[in-house]
Amino acid sequence: MLNIYEEVRIILLKKRLSMRKLAMQLRSLGYHIPKDGGLSNKFNSKTIRYDEVQNILDYLGYELIIREKKN
Numbered sequence: 001m002l003n004i005y006e007e008v009r010i011i012l013l014k015k016r017l018s019m020r021k022l023a024m025q026l027r028s029l030g031y032h033i034p035k036d037g038g039l040s041n042k043f044n045s046k047t048i049r050y051d052e053v054q055n056i057l058d059y060l061g062y063e064l065i066i067r068e069k070k071n
Contacts, residue, residue, distance in 0.1 A: 004053055005043035011060050031055055
């Protein structure tokens, strides 16, 4: 199972974006995104909030779905 950072990195690779470009684009749209690698740091330190992940995924055209595991 991948963690959310790895999942977002895969999406960024598919869309040919870097974390830095993503952060710049989100900042230009008015999202509060820290500068100087702050977005990567939040993922790596596991301090990113759920709503921040939702905003990032929404911008990238994805959604986060939580469902019960199948046995």
